[in-house]
Amino acid sequence: MKKRLKFIRQIGTVVALIGSLFSYAMFQGGFVSWFLFYSFLPFGLCALAIAAYPLRRIQVTRAIASSSYYAGDTLTVTISLRLPFFVPLAYVMVDENWPPALQQTERNRAMPLFWRKTYSCTYTVSHLPRGEHLFSAIRVTMTDWLGLVTKETAFPIEDAIIVYPRYVEMKYRKISSQLDQGGAASSIPLHRDMTMAVGVREYVQGDRFSWIHWKASARKNELMTKEFEERQSDDIVVVLDRTPTPLFEEMVTFTASFLRAAIKKGVQTGLISVGSDRFIFPSRNGEAHLQQLFYHLAKTACDSLQPFARIIQQEMTQWPLSVSINYVTSQLTKETAASLSDFAAKNRCGTVFLIKRDEHGVANEERELLEQLRRKGIITIITTPEQFANALFGGGQR
Template identity: 35%
Template sequence: MKNVKRYTKVIGLFSLLLAMFIFTMFQGSFVSWFLFYAVCPFVLYSLALSFHSFHVYTVERKITKKEYSVGSAVDVYITVTRKSRFPLLYLLVEEQIEGTSLRPPQSLLFVGFTKTLTWHYTLEHVPRGEHVFQGIRLHTGDVLGLFHKEQMFKTEDTILVFPAYHELSYREFNRLWSGEQGFSQRARSRQSVISGVREYQAGDQLSWINWKATAKVNKLMTKEFDEQRKETFYIILDQSYTDSFEEMVSFVASFVHAALKRGIQIGWIDSMQNVYLPTSKGERHKREIFYDLARIQPSLNQSLPRDIRMGMHQAKLIVMTTQLTFEKLEHIYAYRNNQAVTCFVVKEQVKDEDYIVQEVALKQGVQVQFVISQTGGASKNDA
């Protein structure tokens, strides 16, 4: 169909040009010849453009990095190379980005006889997620607006934007980890066995400082206890869509970072993407969890998984959500298998009905903690 329209326009232009020439020959005046020569270049250019092909073009994209953090700027370089110097009035270059809230950038380039064109643009404040650059679309046309050339060039690149996280002090983390009553005496009694030393962090008690190790390395070193290394837990993320979803992801990233930094082993369950990571620790395990946190997206249908894998009898279970309802509590009750279950609820404001659900959950042996979402992080509500 496109070829039929193109050939129809070509025949029409030839007919127009021939008609103008015949009229000018019979008229023979200066004005007639002037108009003929004035219109002739535009008609001839339109005819030539109709046979011009984008197949002699090559398009390349270069992205400085493949991994970023939330809010970073992404620099992208586009290079368009032509094998011929066919003059083009303009070239509209348009990015094709899939599955993202990013607005596809585009630019109007004035080409002329140039064979190599470059375009640099910057994506500011890139949101969390996996952003796929599918290809680059080129557009051009003639002055008369009769012919429009368009070609899609497949050049795929992917960048991954990791969630934002902030450092949790030792005291903050212990309050979250040990519940509303803080770091309990029972937990302190378990800290009788020293398993190693680490660098001092804000919130560490003065009695934890290892002065002998501090003197050796000339910086404050803190004792690390055996209980910290034996603790294990699994995290389940509620992926239902709410306004506080991004704040929850940021809080989870901060919590995971703090736990792994303290030698606690973490397991990860993502039912939507069928990701199951057994309990482990270290930077490699952190990267695997952060990779899933970067790709995870809220769902209007999916909430908490109905079933989770077994084999977690000795691990604590932590459920992260932005809204706790009685329906979700039924799912959480099913997770209990002789193991402690804690639910963190990340939201902007705690309402009276939230405390009612919390009270019901506590009676069933599920600890509920509210985390008030804030700009740049989250804080625990000791209600």
């Protein structure tokens, strides 16, 4: 309503100026008064023409080179205008309705049309941030030579781009470590063959109900669980810590690189990502699966309200022991270390990737916790963005 009243006042001002100059010339007469009237008349008529111009009939298009990018890429956008018929404009201002994450400083562009009916401009957005970005509308504003009348309208032209996380070319291999006793412990757990039971042991929380050996339980008067013949499996699952941290982008880059390297190697790979939402991707491989994982990583955020220790306690019990668990985090707490130690006692050691900005970013408390985890048989790797490519080949601190 305010814009309409402002527009009406602008038209009234133009009409009043033309009328005043005409009245002045009629009553005053002489060269000067008529010179003023005829000098202003073209500008006044141009302003009235813009006021009556059907702005909605302008054809506005936005051309984006691609719909998918990677973080850090440069986006190129071309906006084109085609006027239905000529009008003597001073310029047309084009204002993009920018996605909030882009935060561009140059929010509009002036197109000096002069005597043209078509015009286009191209702008670039460098260092694209990860995420899904929606361009929702283009606002077009036109004005006359003296700026007496300004007319604007918005064209709801929607375009979306997806910016996948950046990744590095990571070399993939199975990770192994040496226990204090000198034996080699593979980070790839052994898969249990359910068709052949080779012994019994005491029941521990997390064992399946079908594994209980009822005869042995009756003899010992306590629950006993069958032990099965074991064989190796290459399946892995990556657990991404989504608790708030300033290193979340580095964690996403490492996770994307790790997932890509494993899937390219033919390894069945899954992802657990729990924050304000919960996404569980089962262990698979193939390009379609990798694209699905990257699409999730493009939109995920560090918005978890629960501590990482509670999340892994809730999620890990649902996965078989045949899957190797890899934890990606930027901060190691006592609660997380305690949870990982509990899983190690159940023959699920796994690997912890601690992401830091540099080699001096590890706190003393974290170093003590890392040493405790190593003694439990849990592989721990401290890595920085510069070391991601060789993180699985000693490109980090163990």
